Amino acid sequence: MSSMEKINRFRDERDWRKFHNEKDLAISISLEASELLELFQWKTSEEVKKNSIERIKEELADVLIYSYMMADNLDFDIDEIISEKLKKNNNKYPIELSKGNNKKYNEL
């Protein structure tokens, strides 16, 4: 069973789809991203990877799960929207200009 099918089964078994309007899903994605970020508060990446790898796994999964739910609500194909966005980023960040530097596209 695909990840998307598992996620949908999870929410449909609980009859939760009725709560999942897109505005509240956007809030949820943002909150889960904050819980992930919270692991890194006052710490370095190295400290967190050493001590909290299982927590990272869980919080990152939560971000993904809510993101998949929103994609499903809106009939987006995950691989397709990633691929389309990478194409746009390719145009915004030409390899020759952005190689090895982290400037924003409007500063290139």
Added chain:
Amino acid sequence: MSSMEKINRFRDERDWRKFHNEKDLAISISLEASELLELFQWKTSEEVKKNSIERIKEELADVLIYSYMMADNLDFDIDEIISEKLKKNNNKYPIELSKGNNKKYNEL
């Protein structure tokens, strides 16, 4: 090519992996989630779906792309961490208790 391979090619062509420590990636995931949420600010889900579906697609893709990068940095398998988290949620939210209500697990 899988989404993960496309994403890694994108950042490796630009030699960007050196910037992608996990703390900054966690910040990026949170920021992209905020850009997604911003589309819904002062609006209903319906208004946003009608007027900004392409923008949702792009911002959601950005959340996914940075999430995939963090997963790759840490050698997580996307489908595996989703599947494991759903199992945990299954235990926290038993179907019979949570069906049709949106209470948090500690309020069930």
Added chain:
Amino acid sequence: MSSMEKINRFRDERDWRKFHNEKDLAISISLEASELLELFQWKTSEEVKKNSIERIKEELADVLIYSYMMADNLDFDIDEIISEKLKKNNNKYPIELSKGNNKKYNEL
């Protein structure tokens, strides 16, 4: 004693200022804002005001406390930066154009 003095006393008594670099304070402000937002997840403003007014008070205070800490770190005067920003917003949102509508300044 002013709010700023109370906040500084709190952190100085604990010798915490050494942890409070501005990047981590920016993370903290964002996390506290998320905890405030979390109260509204899946709910309407009315439900939350009715049931969680004390929680709103606490989470909003946390946003303010970390914001004051950052201001103090950078020698900003709270009233002054608010006043300057309102002047900028006044120019971005002229009363005659923005009265009663919630368009962003670049859509006016």
Added chain:
Amino acid sequence: MSSMEKINRFRDERDWRKFHNEKDLAISISLEASELLELFQWKTSEEVKKNSIERIKEELADVLIYSYMMADNLDFDIDEIISEKLKKNNNKYPIELSKGNNKKYNEL
């Protein structure tokens, strides 16, 4: 005129209070906190303080302005909620246990 009076005058002149339900204000506070955090993305505190001090001032002011709006909506007194929260934090983080360490209260 106090900061609160200036902020209220700004929104009342534009007849914006009708948009400012607390759920959307909570979203706005979170978004402004993200814009502040964005300044620090991929950078150290030192780099940002050197190059973007005016931007920090503006984004921090935005966080404060929306926070003040929510306080006003709910008839909270800013100094009072800060003072009450600091008292709670005093109990959660006794000086003798937390001095010089950044552990969370449930890890003390």
